[in-house]
Amino acid sequence: MKLSCKEASRLLSQSLDRDLTLGEHARLRLHLTLCDACRNFNQQLKQLRQAVARLFE
C-alpha cells in the first residue's frame, strides 16, 4: 500500500512523538524518496521544533 501525502504528513508528525513500526517506517522512506513536497514538510517540522525550543532563550 502506497502512502498518500496526507497519510505521510500524519506519520511524519507522529515520528516526532513515537517510534514508528518497521512497516510505517519503510513506507514513509519510500514516499519521501519520491516526494519533494513531503521532504520539505518534514524539514519544516524539524525547523519548527528547533525554533520552538529556542523561543525563550
Added chain:
Amino acid sequence: MASDFRSQVEAQRPYLLRYASMELRNSDAAEDAVQEALLAALGAEASFAGRSNLRTWLTGILKHKIVDSIRRSSRERPLETTDGESTVDDFDALFDETGHWCEPPQAWPDQALQEKQFLQALEKCLAALPARTGQVFMMREHLGFETDDICKELGITATHCWVLLYRARMSLRDCLQKGWLGR
C-alpha cells in the same frame, strides 16, 4: 545587596509572565505560577550565588511551577474529550481527493529562521492555537515532556495526543507560511 537581588528578580517578571502564559494559556494560572516562582527564588538567593544568568535560573524554577500548575488543573478540570480539537478532518482541505498537497510545501530557508521576525511570527501563531492544542504542543516541544507523560498528566489517550500535536504542527506551519513568508 538583598534589595538589589529582589529588584533584579522583579525585573524579570514580564519575561517570566510571557513565558508562563505561552505554556499555560491562562493568564490567572500564569500569574500564579510566576508569583510562586518569584517567591521561591527570593527565598533561595543563596542557591543562586555564583550562577551567571539570573533569567535562566528563574526560568528553571518557573518550569517546575508550570508543571505543578498543569498537574493541579488537570486534576481539577479533567479534559473533555469532545473539545472540538480532536479531529484532523479540518486539514483535509489542504489535500486533494487523491491525498496530494493542494499547495506543496516549499523549503524554508534556514537563514530566515534565525531572524527576529520569524520568532515574533511564531509567538503570534502559537498564541492563535486553540487552548488545549497549544498547551499539549508546548508541553511536548518546549517543556520536553514525552507523549506518555502528557497523556498521564492530562488524562488523554496517546492517539488523542498525537492528533493534537499534528493539528498544532499543521496549523503553525500554515500560519507561518502565511504570516511570516506572506504567501
